[in-house]
Amino acid sequence: xxxxxxxxxxxxxxxxxxxxxxxxxxxxxxxxxxxxxxxxxxxxxxxxxxxxxxxxxxxxxxxxxxxxxxxxxxxxxxxxxxxxxxxxxxxxxxxxxxxxxxxxxxxxxxxxxxxxxxxxxxxxxxxxxxxxxxxxxxxxxxxxxxxxxxxxxxxxxxxxxxxxxxxxxxxxxxxxxxxxxxxxxxxxxxxxxxxxxxxxxxxxxxxxxxxxxxxxxxxxxxxxxxxxxxxxxxxxxxxxxxxxxxxxxxxxxxxxxxxxxxxxxxxxxxxxxxxxxxxxxxxxxxxxxxxxxxxxxxxxxxxxxxxxxxxxxxxxxx
Ligand code: NCD
Numbered sequence: 380x381x382x383x384x385x386x387x388x389x390x391x392x393x394x395x396x397x398x399x400x401x402x403x404x405x406x407x408x409x410x411x412x413x414x415x416x417x418x419x420x421x422x423x424x425x426x427x428x429x430x431x432x433x434x435x436x437x438x439x440x441x442x443x444x445x446x447x448x449x450x451x452x453x454x455x456x457x458x459x460x461x462x463x464x465x466x467x468x469x470x471x472x473x474x475x476x477x478x479x480x481x482x483x484x485x486x487x488x489x490x491x492x493x494x495x496x497x498x499x500x501x502x503x504x505x506x507x508x509x510x511x512x513x514x515x516x517x518x519x520x521x522x523x524x525x526x527x528x529x530x531x532x533x534x535x536x537x538x539x540x541x542x543x544x545x546x547x548x549x550x551x552x553x554x555x556x557x558x559x560x561x562x563x564x565x566x567x568x569x570x571x572x573x574x575x576x577x578x579x580x581x582x583x584x585x586x587x588x589x590x591x592x593x594x595x596x597x598x599x600x601x602x603x604x605x606x607x608x609x610x611x612x613x614x615x616x617x618x619x620x621x622x623x624x625x626x627x628x629x630x631x632x633x634x635x636x637x638x639x640x641x642x643x644x645x646x647x648x649x650x651x652x653x654x655x656x657x658x659x660x661x662x663x664x665x666x667x668x669x670x671x672x673x674x675x676x677x678x679x680x681x682x683x684x685x686x687x688x689x690x691x692x693x694x695x696x697x
Contacts, residue, residue: 382681385689386498386505389514390555398556401677402524402533408673408680409524412448421680422451425482430472431508432458432488437643437668438508438518442485445675451483469493470500477501482686483679486510491548504682506675512548512607518642519552521674523560525667526597529638534561539591539633541567542601542623542650545574546608549642550601554580567591568623571612588623592632599640600625600651616649626652630661638663 382397390398411417427446431439439455446453458472469488476484477500484505486494491511498505509515527533538557544550544566557564564582566573577584585591592598603619613619625639639655639662647653656662 383685384682385685386507387516387678387682388495388498388505388507390516390519390552390559391514393516393556393559395559398520398523398559401520401674401681402527404680405520405524405670405673405677406528408676409528409670412669412672412676417448418450419448419676420450421676422446422449422483422683425451425683426480427451427453427483427485427679428476428479428481429453429455429485429508430458430476430487431456432469432486432493433509435487435508437671438487438515441668441671442506442508442517442675445672445679446483448672449676449679451679469497473497473500477503483682504679504686506678506682509548512546512551514552514555515548515642516552517671517675517678518549519556520678521667521670522549522553522599522640522642523556524670524674525640525663526638528670529663529666530596535563536596537563537565537594538597538599539565539567539585539595540599540601541588541591541625543572543603543612544568544577544601545572545612546604547601553599554582558582565591565595569613569619588625588629589632592629592637595633595637597638597640598625598630598633600645602642602644603646603649616646620649620652624648624650624652625655627655630655637661640664640667642667 381400429442443453481503484503485508487508488494488510491513494507494510507516540550554564558581566577566582567585573584641664
């Protein structure tokens with residue numbers, strides 16, 4: 380098997396072959412999820428705990444569904460941001476949960492690096508469901524699966540990632556993944572929302588949508604992450620939509636068969652026009668949600684196999 384990790388903390392640690400292995404398995408789970416009987420026993424007997432220290436709709440729901448479809452016992456902890464005053468709080472919580480013998484911990488946290496820190500303190504598999512502005516590996520993997528199924532390949536494509544790149548872990552994980560798979564990545568947005576070091580990431584940077592979208596295969600829009608902004612990054616939402624919001628006129632610069640993506644949640648009329656988001660000929664936004672469940676099933680399945688193998692080696696029964 381070509382997936383050799385104890386945790387899934389970021390795309391950074393994955394080899395292209397491991398990405399392919401995970402996506403191939405996810406394709407099988409897409410088929411399973413389309414059947415009436417959606418059950419598998421891959422995680423039977425294992426306990427999965429979801430700890431979300433930040434709001435989430437689709438990521439948490441899909442991790443929960445993924446675990447249940449694989450036969451795990453799934454528990455959702457409601458973590459309030461207010462209980463999170465110190466780093467110790469996170470570690471203490473992790474140690475408490477660890478004492479309950481979970482097998483998989485799914486963690487979302489507002490601080491970059493927090494999930495990795497936590498993974499060092501527990502003896503189960505940890506999956507990063509988004510840490511600050513750092514990484515959101517399962518989102519990049521579900522985006523990759525969506526692109527691969529729609530475009531028939533995941534290399535030599537031209538992909539524009541547009542909008543609030545500076546505050547986006549989705550953008551970061553996607554830039555790393557798409558670069559590893561040898562695609563051409565462009566970042567398009569106002570200079571205030573493009574990180575200053577972006578030019579060193581092997582991407583092209585544009586501050587004009589018409590130029591940035593010219594002949595691309597994929598247009599990936601990002602949410603304007605107002606909760607992470609501590610100053611005035613844009614003049615007004617109206618002005619932002621006018622210059623950077625995706626509408627039919629701007630999309631016309633992309634290839635005729637270009638697909639439109641958005642990780643959700645969307646701000647309609649801010650970064651994307653509602654009619655484009657709902658256009659079933661261009662938008663794959665709902666398909667991204669469907670791929671999200673399959674990718675999370677594949678990720679947890681692979682980590683559970685490694686966990687069982689490691690325990691077997693240590694002589695621990697599972
Ligand atoms: C993203 C996130 O939380 O990073 N959402 C998601 O997981 N689908 C993007 C966002 O919040 O804009």
